[in-house]
Amino acid sequence: MLGSRGEKWFSTANYSLLALFSLLALAPFVHIVAQSFSSQQAVISGIVGFWPIGWNIDAYKNVFKDTAFIQAFRISVARTLIGTILSVALTSLLAYPLSRPYILGRQWIQFMIVFTMLFSGGLIPTYLVVKGVGLINSFWALIIPGAISAFNVIIMRSFFQSVPMELEESARMDGCSNTGIFFRIVIPLSMPVIATIALFHGVAHWNAFFDAVLYLNGRDLHPLQMYLRDLILSNETNLETRAMEKNAAAIESLKAAALIVSTLPIVLVYPFLQRYFVKGILIGSVKG
The missing domain is CATH 1.20.1070 (Rhopdopsin 7-helix transmembrane proteins)
Incomplete structure (x- = not known):
């Protein structure tokens, strides 16, 4: 008792x-x-606490009228969708062979992947590589350099190891190829870890801004986080210029509205992936 x-x-x-x-x-x-x-x-x-005072939606109207905000929002949406799909596809294609014991040399490949988690080339060599392949000031500079994460590869590989080999053997006896086994058996059974990795990459792409600082020279390809950075720190956006001409008091409201609009999409997506998240990360980490 x-x-x-x-x-x-x-x-x-x-x-x-x-x-x-x-x-x-x-x-x-x-x-x-x-x-x-x-x-x-x-x-x-300064009297606003946790409840609106003088309720209105003028700040949101002004945010959606700003062309720079709309352009940055489109870039972030495109980057998140394309980058997440590409990252999940590449991570899956790399992790699956590493999970099969009959693949020769997989231990050395896995060692080289883990090695990158401990030692990296550094900021300047990475920039030189991106510049050398001609990605500077391009949309793909935001996606390709970070397309694969060694940590996510290890998690997905560990999850693939939990898929019974008997399923693969029976499918091969029925005449299924390696590609068919991967797309028809392994992928449908691995939705928890795929959703988890997609969430990792999606959040990372949506919140990233430092790579835009490094690789983009103009403002046309700036993602939403760069727009918010300029809005809050530099005061250089068209939105805030118009606000200052109208009323200096509107700046804080506009900043708050822009922050909420930029946060809302990723908050709405998370509940749909949450039920897969715990299972995917738990099995991947325990098996690893």
């Missing part, structure tokens, strides 16, 4: 602390949402 009571107290304290930490992490986001829907006067006077 004492043990049961102690477990209940521990669970209550544990859940209470987790709830407290969750609220602390959520508080800044709620504050930004409240600012985005508040009046300019309320925001500039």
